[in-house]
Amino acid sequence: MDPLIKVFDLNHSYRTGSVDEVKALNGIDLQINRGDMLAITGQNGSGKSTLARHFNGLLIPESGKVLVEGLSTADKNNTAAIRRLVGMVFQNPDNQLVSSIVEEDIAFGPENLGLPPAEIKERVDWVLETLNLQKLRSESPNQLSEGQKQLVAIAGVLSMKPRCIVLDEPTSHLDPRSRREVLENILRLNREEEITIVLVTHFMNEVVHCNRMIVMDKGKIALEGNPHEVFHHKEKILQLGLDFPVAAQLAAGLRRKGISLPEDIIQTEELVNSLCRL
């Protein structure tokens, strides 16, 4: 099957033409396949968010091309269709919530699509159920915790029934449980609803749950592959300012003490299983 999103030789600069021009993206080639759970990581300023904002046409290529289901983001006539296919969730849910009641907020997108009321209601019910938010249906978003707000923001995007959801550091300001709840919901949407997920994150313990990852560095893709492959490039990972998942760090420490453990441990499960087999 054709990839969902194709990126060809994508370039983007900030402050173009000025002395302090920053080349945020430098010749990116990338394919995002249907059903991918793709993590984008890399240092602050490496171009992660700039890249993510190209996936639904929030940013238009300076040069190069981004195709979403074959539609070029550069063509304004495609913008509405592309935004329906690819939804965006940002770091701060307050920038994304528009209504004073949760269910109205979730209905906002479908209403704008001009769907009939029965269909809108059906979608709102489905989204509330899918994300376990039924209890919050009639609440006011500003009474919710940050984690709940972020789930409502995801709900608002999900109600558009997108093929892909791009989340830009959705958990960086959440407390531990909210962080886990948001991650679990994203993983479930990918697994059960077959929604393609692009997750921009600094947390390696989120990255390890993805089936693919790319590491950005100075506007280029420095490493790409599944997390096991990528974390195998040990020196490069450190050079790129990343760290290893805790399970990998612990496994490395134990190997240095002479305990024989596989080289490619990155997840808690893998470490616990290996240690229990010793």
Add this chain to the structure above:
Amino acid sequence: MPIVVTGLHHSYKKGTPFEKKVLHDLSLQINDGEFVGIIGPTQSGKTTLAQHFNALYIPQQGTVVVNGCDTTDKKADLVNLRHQVGYVFQNPDYQLFASTVGADIAFGPHNQKLSSGEIKIRVREAMDQVGLDYDSFYKRDIFALSGGQKRRAAIAGVLACRPQILILDDITAGLDPQGREEIRAVIQKLHREHKITIIFISNSMDEVAELAERIIVIEQGRILIDGATREIFSQSEKLYSIGLELPEVMVIANRLRENGYRLPSTVLNLEEAIDSIATALDERQVAE
């Protein structure tokens, strides 16, 4: 200079139909040289509490006394207090406003009406403390800094007033791993070498477990538990019940214990985990 909080209450929109109680009858003491972590779910009142420590909030009810200075006292010198108790906000963009690093860091000492020679000494000292090289960063544009450098510049701006207490409000959120590591190293040095009291608000259990000596857990405006870091993380059920978790190494250690590993009940950092797992394996081999 200890902080003594007694019977502190605080409400948002007090006196309106939308009044919301944020802090309820909260009392605590923080002593000189402590490294205190404050954790709790979002909106539990952590930031509101901490902003009372340097008189960004004045108690509506109850008192906050910092080094003998009662912030409710109309004659209290709150400007001086804010120099002694520095507050670094989560988002450095709220804190940095001058165009260059040097000018930004000089702002506090300048306001203290120090001589230009003294200001220069303070700026150099503060930059040194956070590991920003004076010559290469003094004239650097704030916008040209990385996330980690920006946060270090924000810390330096507060350090230039030579505070005795430093409040760090979730300052590693949104930073990449290297940036977080840089900040951790700076904080540890300030505490160990410069004996600054650190009050560290964080959503990262890993960081709090690694850095703090004492932890105060806040929930719905009250202190749920307050104690030594190890003691706090041994109460995992209480933490889970309010939406907090354990440091990741401890989660792994617990899983191993369930599978028959003989490990201590709390494991706070990587080194402890590595040592205790290796020891458990050795003992098992001896037993076999």
